Amino acid sequence: MKIGVCVKRVPDTETRPKIASDEKNFDLSDAKFVISPYDEFGIEEALKLKEANGGEVVLISLDSSGDVTVIRNGLAMGADRAIIVEGDGERDPYETAVILSNVLKEENFDIVFFGKQGVGHDYQQVPSILAEIMNLPLISVVVELKIDGDKVEAVREIEGGEEVVEAKLPVLISAQKGLNVPRYPSLRGIMAAKKKPIDKKSPEFTAEKLSWEVEKVELPPPRKAGKIVEGEVEEQVKEIISFLSDEVKII
Amino acid sequence: MRRFEGVDFVESDLLLTEEEKLMRDTARKFVEDKVKPIIEEYHRGHRFPIHLVKEMGTLGFLGSNLKGYDFLPGISNVGYGLIMQELERGDSALRSFASVQGALVMYPILTFGSEEQKSKWLPLLASGEKIGCFGLTEPDFGSNPAGMKTTAKKVGSHYILNGSKMWITNGSIADIAVVFAKLEDGNIGGFIVERGMEGFKQVEIKNKFSLRASDTGILYFEDCKVPLENKLPGTKGLKSALMCLTQARYGIGWGVLGPAMECFHIALEYSKERIQFAGKPIASHQLVQEKLVYMLSEITKAQLLSIQVGRLKDEGKAHFSHISLLKKNNVKIAREIAKLSREILGASGIVDDYPVIRHMLNLESVFTYEGTDEIHTLIIGHRITDIPAYY
Numbered sequence: 001m002k003i004g005v006c007v008k009r010v011p012d013t014e015t016r017p018k019i020a021s022d023e024k025n026f027d028l029s030d031a032k033f034v035i036s037p038y039d040e041f042g043i044e045e046a047l048k049l050k051e052a053n054g055g056e057v058v059l060i061s062l063d064s065s066g067d068v069t070v071i072r073n074g075l076a077m078g079a080d081r082a083i084i085v086e087g088d089g090e091r092d093p094y095e096t097a098v099i100l101s102n103v104l105k106e107e108n109f110d111i112v113f114f115g116k117q118g119v120g121h122d123y124q125q126v127p128s129i130l131a132e133i134m135n136l137p138l139i140s141v142v143v144e145l146k147i148d149g150d151k152v153e154a155v156r157e158i159e160g161g162e163e164v165v166e167a168k169l170p171v172l173i174s175a176q177k178g179l180n181v182p183r184y185p186s187l188r189g190i191m192a193a194k195k196k197p198i199d200k201k202s203p204e205f206t207a208e209k210l211s212w213e214v215e216k217v218e219l220p221p222p223r224k225a226g227k228i229v230e231g232e233v234e235e236q237v238k239e240i241i242s243f244l245s246d247e248v249k250i251i
Numbered sequence: 252m253r254r255f256e257g258v259d260f261v262e263s264d265l266l267l268t269e270e271e272k273l274m275r276d277t278a279r280k281f282v283e284d285k286v287k288p289i290i291e292e293y294h295r296g297h298r299f300p301i302h303l304v305k306e307m308g309t310l311g312f313l314g315s316n317l318k319g320y321d322f323l324p325g326i327s328n329v330g331y332g333l334i335m336q337e338l339e340r341g342d343s344a345l346r347s348f349a350s351v352q353g354a355l356v357m358y359p360i361l362t363f364g365s366e367e368q369k370s371k372w373l374p375l376l377a378s379g380e381k382i383g384c385f386g387l388t389e390p391d392f393g394s395n396p397a398g399m400k401t402t403a404k405k406v407g408s409h410y411i412l413n414g415s416k417m418w419i420t421n422g423s424i425a426d427i428a429v430v431f432a433k434l435e436d437g438n439i440g441g442f443i444v445e446r447g448m449e450g451f452k453q454v455e456i457k458n459k460f461s462l463r464a465s466d467t468g469i470l471y472f473e474d475c476k477v478p479l480e481n482k483l484p485g486t487k488g489l490k491s492a493l494m495c496l497t498q499a500r501y502g503i504g505w506g507v508l509g510p511a512m513e514c515f516h517i518a519l520e521y522s523k524e525r526i527q528f529a530g531k532p533i534a535s536h537q538l539v540q541e542k543l544v545y546m547l548s549e550i551t552k553a554q555l556l557s558i559q560v561g562r563l564k565d566e567g568k569a570h571f572s573h574i575s576l577l578k579k580n581n582v583k584i585a586r587e588i589a590k591l592s593r594e595i596l597g598a599s600g601i602v603d604d605y606p607v608i609r610h611m612l613n614l615e616s617v618f619t620y621e622g623t624d625e626i627h628t629l630i631i632g633h634r635i636t637d638i639p640a641y642y
Contacts, residue, residue: 014254032256069269076273184277187311187324187334190270 001055003046004109005079006100007039008118009063009070017219024214025090033070038115040182041175045145046113047078048180056080060103062087062096068198075193076185082198092212093125099203100126101133109170116141116174127174137167143178252520258512260551266558271330278337281310286341290464291603297457299344299466301424308379312338312349314357322377329561332505340509343613344465350506351420352376354498356383359429362494363441363485372427372443384425386416386470387492394626397489401472403432403440408479410442412450412472418620422468423455429483430470431492441486442477450475461616497571500621501564504577505557507585507617508550510610514592515546517605522595533595542591549584556580572634579627586614
């Protein structure tokens with residue numbers, strides 16, 4: 001079974017964002033980078049499939065940073081090789097999907113995993129656009145997956161419940177928290193990852209640029225100081241009620 | 252309180268390889284997810300979290316710097332040090348476990364063992380399926396192991412061991428013990444004694460105020476029958492035992508940076524949040540800043556010493572006196588830093604809501620075991636003056 005996992009290098013979720021001077025990007029010079037956490041569920045599921053069925057797990061990442069540590073971490077978890085498509089800065093979801101589709105077509109995977117979204121920008125668009133471009137079924141927000149021959153049965157999270165979806169390979173799967181518990185890279189895995197190939201490609205992008213671009217990014221306004229109510233309980237209640245009805249007008 | 256992300260004032264991370272940083276990440280994640288949430292409970296209960304052993308084995312933390320077999324990760328000594336640092340940030344008990352298993356049980360079997368002993372025990376010890384301990388110290392002989400009273404007498408197809416070993420980490424839970432005893436010719440030899448062998452008894456030491464989450468035991472040998480093939484054929488006198496100690500001491504020198512960094516991190520964050528006089532955090536007071544800067548300075552110097560000794564060890568150039576300096580210096584500053592952190596936390600520093608007092612108590616053992624601070628001073632003194640001054 002040939003398994004692909006699309007992974008994104010993102011700032012650690014605990015990073016405190018700073019806005020770059022152009023006000024359209026973030027200054028991430030001090031940030032620590034990780035594999036987007038949802039992508040780790042994809043890697044783990046891919047490794048479990050390989051362990052059960054044999055085959056190969058290939059990581060694919062569109063990344064212009066030149067830093068391979070994050071990809072190396074995925075290889076240390078157990079993936080066999082990686083393809084990094086080096087670009088020139090941040091791509092929007094449509095460009096990303098077009099570029100990734102070139103790699104996916106060439107590799108001809110039986111199944112490709114994604115995180116349900118890449119943390120940071122959280123566009124949640126790439127898997128859907130890719131499915132459309134490649135004319136393949138996508139099962140999104142998957143929390144349970146069974147594969148038997150070419151039969152795929154996936155449980156997806158929907159509002160207030162679960163939905164069971166069936167499909168046939170080849171298929172695209174976007175992973176949600178709960179699908180599995182990603183393994184830690186073992187020391188032997190880390191040593192082995194040193195020798196695994198990382199193939200660097202330049203992006204092939206022939207489609208039109210998408211029709212939108214980022215105008216401006218800004219931080220949420222700082223929280224204003226809270227109001228402390230004092231006095232007897234009855235007075236406090238009155239004061240809170242008048243605040244809620246007169247000032248913020250929610251009751 | 253901000254999440255711990257290491258302490259690296261002079262960017263000494265630049266001296267680490269990509270793999271070494273990934274190894275540290277793995278160990279840090281393991282400690283955050285599996286150790287920190289449960290360790291207070293085990294500390295209070297005076298119990299070793301034995302359920303973590305196999306996962307440490309799977310991740311490769313046991314004997315990780317040893318080489319020669321496929322199942323041994325064979326990582327650099329700096330990588331090994333970083334793993335020890337992260338484990339000890341969880342608790343000295345875990346690092347002590349890994350030190351003993353790797354440096355004091357797997358290392359002697361790999362270095363002094365027969366092919367049969369290696370192929371039988373090393374895979375089981377690396378995976379954590381079997382636990383080992385190391386018996387050198389005795390009730391009456393600690394810093395002076397040459398005085399040991401435990402004897403081994405060859406009788407037919409067995410050695411008969413008599414004596415006892417005390418303060419043995421993993422002592423009561425171990426499946427095998429690497430034990431040093433005096434042979435009839437007065438030389439010291441090493442043996443693999445297995446749990447359940449006739450005349451071998453393992454007893455836990457209770458009521459410790461330090462290393463409460465670690466298993467510490469006493470080993471008793473009463474006409475203990477050990478088959479001839481369980482002698483470690485390569486052991487040549489006390490020197491062989493001391494070679495093991497050098498390995499373990501190296502890991503300890505790194506390990507204590509874990510609690511040192513943790514205690515500094517907590518003191519720094521606490522002092523920025525704790526408000527006392529004039530509505531200002533205590534970090535704005537000069538006396539507190541002085542303590543924080545002392546901690547950071549000592550951690551920074553110790554990190555650089557550790558990396559350098561590690562690189563020397565990889566090149567086979569580390570002298571045991573270098574490792575004495577590493578162990579002595581780093582444990583001393585870690586102990587001091589834990590105490591200062593406790594002071595900054597005030598009354599909060601005496602309860603286990605914070606890990607500080609647990610680390611402070613643990614470091615008392617670490618200060619004494621594996622060569623006391625004083626013995627390491629004398630080893631370095633001997634090296635530079637060429638005059639032994641041990642007694």
